[in-house]
Amino acid sequence: MESHAGPFEQFVVHRLVPIQIGNVDASFTNASLWMAIAVLVATALMTLTVNKSALVPGRWQSLAELSYEFVANMVRDNVGDAGKKYFPFVFALFMFILLCNLLGLIPYSFTPTSQIIVTFAMAAVVFIGVTIIGFARHGAHFLSFFVPQGVPMFLLPLLIPIEILSYLFRPVSLSVRLFANMLAGHTMFQVFAGFVIGLGILAGWMPLAFIGALYCLELLIAFLQAYVFTILTCLYLNDAIHMHH
Amino acid sequence: MDPAAAKLIGAGLATISLAGVGVGIGQIFGSFVQGALRNPAAAPKVFGNVLLGFALTEAVALYALVIAMLILFVF
Numbered sequence: 088m089e090s091h092a093g094p095f096e097q098f099v100v101h102r103l104v105p106i107q108i109g110n111v112d113a114s115f116t117n118a119s120l121w122m123a124i125a126v127l128v129a130t131a132l133m134t135l136t137v138n139k140s141a142l143v144p145g146r147w148q149s150l151a152e153l154s155y156e157f158v159a160n161m162v163r164d165n166v167g168d169a170g171k172k173y174f175p176f177v178f179a180l181f182m183f184i185l186l187c188n189l190l191g192l193i194p195y196s197f198t199p200t201s202q203i204i205v206t207f208a209m210a211a212v213v214f215i216g217v218t219i220i221g222f223a224r225h226g227a228h229f230l231s232f233f234v235p236q237g238v239p240m241f242l243l244p245l246l247i248p249i250e251i252l253s254y255l256f257r258p259v260s261l262s263v264r265l266f267a268n269m270l271a272g273h274t275m276f277q278v279f280a281g282f283v284i285g286l287g288i289l290a291g292w293m294p295l296a297f298i299g300a301l302y303c304l305e306l307l308i309a310f311l312q313a314y315v316f317t318i319l320t321c322l323y324l325n326d327a328i329h330m331h332h
Numbered sequence: 333m334d335p336a337a338a339k340l341i342g343a344g345l346a347t348i349s350l351a352g353v354g355v356g357i358g359q360i361f362g363s364f365v366q367g368a369l370r371n372p373a374a375a376p377k378v379f380g381n382v383l384l385g386f387a388l389t390e391a392v393a394l395y396a397l398v399i400a401m402l403i404l405f406v407f
Contacts, residue, residue: 260391260395263391263394263395263398264387264388264391264394267391267394267395267397267398268390268391268394270397271394271397311383311386311387312387314383314384314387315383315384315387315388318380318384
């Protein structure tokens, strides 16, 4: 049997164009390539499809308008009117995660969001941004966010550390949720592909059919994980802006 | 105990948490179906929350996967 790749070789980041700036390795890697492609596709979808002279939008413009409305409704329903100025960030976040997830489903491509550093960078930006927004808007009063309403005094020394801990866990859960979903999906593809090769021509159609079903599931999960990351960002923004608990 | 054997046992033990996750996900969709059978008109409005709850519960399963990977490959 010829040697085929193990389940984790698809996640290796390798340099396509080595670039060294002083001590920093700023090479253009396969991860950078697919993130750049995701940004280009998002930009093309939002700018090139718009036909200003037509009254009825064409097919691609409808797609662009659909995604815009979807995220705009999400921001309006979960953050309220005060969240309108954060819409460009939330929309960019949603489109980037969605396209990184979807482009990773192309065979022989690379999924940038299957790298913990990529998802952690996004989650850290959301967490630090939301915390700064909370302190900027409410000052020191933002710390009352960790004191839930209507709790008897003797429970507070137990409850406040738990509240702070669960707040600090947010960037971890945001990043690990997206990373582990992408990792698990693509690892399963590789493992079942190994079964297809191993079972050969007679029985290999069974794992292949399962890979087909798994592919549909992964398409759903690509959308779902982008939606969940975005809506949790909106909910955290809502927590920081209007401190109801 | 041989460290390699201990790693395998640890990774196997980490999958016990999937029982709770299975119950949780079943609970979410079970209560959605029950509610939708009582009030079909309100079902589309709450479906977004159903997906959010499902993703948050599935995340716990994936934390267990990450712990199993950590035990197997990092320690």
